[in-house]
Amino acid sequence: xEAGNPLLDDYVLSLMGxxxxxxxxxxxxxxxxxxxxxxxxxxxxxxxxxxxxxLFRRDREGVESDVAEHLLAQDVIYVGGGNLxxxxxxxRAHGLHSVLRRAWRKxxxxxxxxxxxxxxxxxxxxxxxxxxxxxxxxxxxxxxNCVHYDAEPVRREEYRRFVGxxxxxxxxxxxxxxxxxxxxxxxxxxxxxxRARAFRVEPIGNEVVETPLTVEYLGARPLQLAASA
Amino acid sequence: MIDRPIxxxxxxxxxxxxxxxxxxxxxxxxxDELLLTLTxxxxxxxxxxxxxxxxxxxxxxxxxxxxxxxxxxxxHLSLFHLHGSVRTLEEIVLEQDVIYAGGGSMxxxxxxxRAHGLDDLLVExxxxxxxxxxxxxxxxxxxEGGVTRSSGPPxxxxxxxxxPGSLSVHADGEPERLPVWxxxxxxxxxxxxxxxxxxxxxxxxxxxxxxxxxSRPGAAALRTDAVEGELVRRRIEPELLGARPIDPGPPSAxxxxxxxxxxxxxxRL
Numbered sequence: 311x312e313a314g315n316p317l318l319d320d321y322v323l324s325l326m327g328x329x330x331x332x333x334x335x336x337x338x339x340x341x342x343x344x345x346x347x348x349x350x351x352x353x354x355x356x357x358x359x360x361x362x363x364x365l366f367r368r369d370r371e372g373v374e375s376d377v378a379e380h381l382l383a384q385d386v387i388y389v390g391g392g393n394l395x396x397x398x399x400x401x402r403a404h405g406l407h408s409v410l411r412r413a414w415r416k417x418x419x420x421x422x423x424x425x426x427x428x429x430x431x432x433x434x435x436x437x438x439x440x441x442x443x444x445x446x447x448x449x450x451x452x453x454x455n456c457v458h459y460d461a462e463p464v465r466r467e468e469y470r471r472f473v474g475x476x477x478x479x480x481x482x483x484x485x486x487x488x489x490x491x492x493x494x495x496x497x498x499x500x501x502x503x504x505r506a507r508a509f510r511v512e513p514i515g516n517e518v519v520e521t522p523l524t525v526e527y528l529g530a531r532p533l534q535l536a537a538s539a
Numbered sequence: 540m541i542d543r544p545i546x547x548x549x550x551x552x553x554x555x556x557x558x559x560x561x562x563x564x565x566x567x568x569x570x571d572e573l574l575l576t577l578t579x580x581x582x583x584x585x586x587x588x589x590x591x592x593x594x595x596x597x598x599x600x601x602x603x604x605x606x607x608x609x610x611x612x613x614x615h616l617s618l619f620h621l622h623g624s625v626r627t628l629e630e631i632v633l634e635q636d637v638i639y640a641g642g643g644s645m646x647x648x649x650x651x652x653r654a655h656g657l658d659d660l661l662v663e664x665x666x667x668x669x670x671x672x673x674x675x676x677x678x679x680x681x682x683e684g685g686v687t688r689s690s691g692p693p694x695x696x697x698x699x700x701x702x703p704g705s706l707s708v709h710a711d712g713e714p715e716r717l718p719v720w721x722x723x724x725x726x727x728x729x730x731x732x733x734x735x736x737x738x739x740x741x742x743x744x745x746x747x748x749x750x751x752x753x754s755r756p757g758a759a760a761l762r763t764d765a766v767e768g769e770l771v772r773r774r775i776e777p778e779l780l781g782a783r784p785i786d787p788g789p790p791s792a793x794x795x796x797x798x799x800x801x802x803x804x805x806x807r808l
Contacts, residue, residue: 341593341619366593366644368691393619396590399654403646404690438618438655440627 317502317528331385335362339392339425342366378409391424431455442468454480479512546668548745555678557708557735561605569754569780583636587615591643591676594619632660637670640677646689682706684729686720693719704732712737731764751777
C-alpha cells in the first residue's frame with residue numbers, strides 16, 4: 311500500500327491466479343487505524359473481494375461472522391504495519407496465532423509490510439521504548455527478519471550485531487523490497503522501487519556476512535511498454 | 540527502578556469510571572476534575588493510555604482538550620505508533636502522578652499491556668502512589684474481573700486483580716451488559732462487586748471502596764454479591780459533583796513556567 315505505487319500489491323494479487331481474489335486486511339498492528347483501513351479499501355476494493363477484521367471493534371464493525379472461518383476462506387491475508395509487540399499480544403488474545411498458521415498451511419497467501427512482515431518469522435528485530443531487541447514471531451519461517459533496512463541505518467547495525475550475538479540467521483529488506491517464500495524457502499525477491507535491496511544475513515566464521523540477493527524490480531516491464539507506446 | 544517510594548496501602552488510589560469523563564462527556568469535566576484532586580501534587584503529571592481502543596486520535600484529542608488547559612502536565616503513551624520517545628516505559632510510567640486508561644476492548648488492553656510488560660509497571664506505579672484511573676475497559680481492568688464486549692456479545696473476563704471483586708460498566712448506557720454480570724456473579728464465574736452507571740466513579744483507597752461520585756443526577760452504582768446462590772443487591776447513591784464545576788481558566792504564568800521547567804527536565808525543549 312505505498313502511495314501511488316501499486317506494484318507490490320499487484321504482485322500479491324497475481325499470486326493466486328484468480329480474477330478477483332478474496333483479500334482480508336488485518337490492521338491490528340496500527341490499532342485498527344481508520345485511515346489505514348480506508349487506504350486498504352481504496353487500493354483493493356475495485357480489484358479484489360476486500361474485507362477487514364477489526365480486533366478492537368468486534369462489537370461494532372468489520373466481519374460479523376466467525377473471525378477464524380472468515381480468515382480461512384481468504385486467498386490473501388494482508389497484515390498492516392505498526393507495532394509488532396502490540397500486534398502479537400492482540401493476536402494471541404484472540405487466538406489468531408493458530409488461525410493464521412492454519413491459513414498458511416491451507417495455502418492462503420500471507421503478506422504484509424513492516425510488522426506485517428516481521429510477524430511471520432521465528433525472530434524479529436524491533437525497537438520500541440527500548441533498545442532494539444529480538445521478539446519471537448509466529449515462527450512460520452525459521453529465520454530472523456529485519457525491515458526498513460535502508461530507511462533506518464541504526465537497524466542495519468543492530469541487526470548485524472544481533473545475528474553476530476546469536477539471533478538466528480535471516481533476511482533483511484529495504485523499503486519497497488518484498489521477500490517471497492513458498493513453504494520455508496525463499497523463491498523470489500521483488501521490489502516496487504528500482505534501488506531497493508534485500509540481503510541474507512548470517513554468521514560465517516567470526517563474521518556476520520551480508521549477502522545481497524537478486525531483486526527483480528516489478529516496474530521494469532510496464533515502463534518499457536509505456537516507452538514504446 | 541526510578542526512585543519513588545512505596546506508599547502505605549491506604550494511600551494507593553484508583554478511580555474507576557462506569558462511563559463519563561473526557562471521552563464521553565465533552566461538556567462535563569466534573570469527573571476529570573475530581574481525578575486531579577486525588578493527588579497531592581499541585582501540577583500533576585497525567586498520562587493517558589488509549590491502548591484499549593488502539594490509540595485513536597479522537598480519544599487522544601479529547602484528552603488534550605480536557606487536560607491541556609488545566610493545572611497539570613498531560614501526555615499520552617501510544618503502544619502502536621512510534622513517537623520518537625527515547626524514554627523507557629518504566630521512566631514514563633513512574634514519573635506520573637495520575638495514569639488514566641481509556642475504554643475499548645478489555646481483552647486487547649490486557650494482552651497488549653502484558654506483551655509490553657506494562658502491567659507490572661502499572662502495579663508498581665500503584666504501589667508507589669501513582670493514582671490509577673480509567674473508564675470502561677480501563678476501569679474494569681484493575682479489578683478481579685469485569686464484563687467485556689471485546690468479542691461482540693458481553694462475557695465475563697478476568698482483570699489484573701489490584702482491586703477485589705468485579706466491576707461492570709455502563710450499567711444504564713449499555714443495558715445488555717448488566718444481566719450477564721448478574722448471572723456471572725450468581726454462578727460464581729465472577730466475584731461479587733459493583734456495577735456503575737455512565738457518569739459514576741468509584742473511589743478506592745487501598746483495596747477498599749471509599750466513595751462514589753457522579754457527574755449526572757440520577758446515576759448510581761449497584762453492589763451485588765451472591766449469597767448461597769441468591770443475589771443480594773444494594774444501591775449506592777453517589778455524591779453528585781457540582782453541576783457546573785469551576786472553570787480553572789487559562790493557566791497562570793507560574794503554571795506555564797513550571798510546565799516549561801518540567802519539559803526542559805525531560806529534554807523536550
